[in-house]
Amino acid sequence: MEKRIVMWAVIGVxxxxxxxxxxxxxxxxxxxxxxxxxxxWTANEIMNYEMHGTIPARASGGIxxxxxxxxxxxxxxx
Numbered sequence: 001m002e003k004r005i006v007m008w009a010v011i012g013v014x015x016x017x018x019x020x021x022x023x024x025x026x027x028x029x030x031x032x033x034x035x036x037x038x039x040x041w042t043a044n045e046i047m048n049y050e051m052h053g054t055i056p057a058r059a060s061g062g063i064x065x066x067x068x069x070x071x072x073x074x075x076x077x078x
Contacts, residue, residue: 036049036055036059041056041059
């Protein structure tokens with residue numbers, strides 16, 4: 001009986017966590033445009049950003065939304 005209660009408690013916590021993370025993922029870019037300013041980038045840098053998600057090291061700022069506080073330069077994480 002105790003194992004059954006613990007199992008349902010774990011399932012309930014996981015369900016609530018899934019709902020919370022789903023809500024959080026859908027509200028990430030609220031308030032920001034979410035786009036990166038690519039003015040001044042070379043054609044090769046733009047191609048690398050579009051194909052691989054890498055941002056040039058010389059890019060200063062220009063990142064808005066959720067990526068602003070991220071130290072990872074990968075957009076898609078591939």
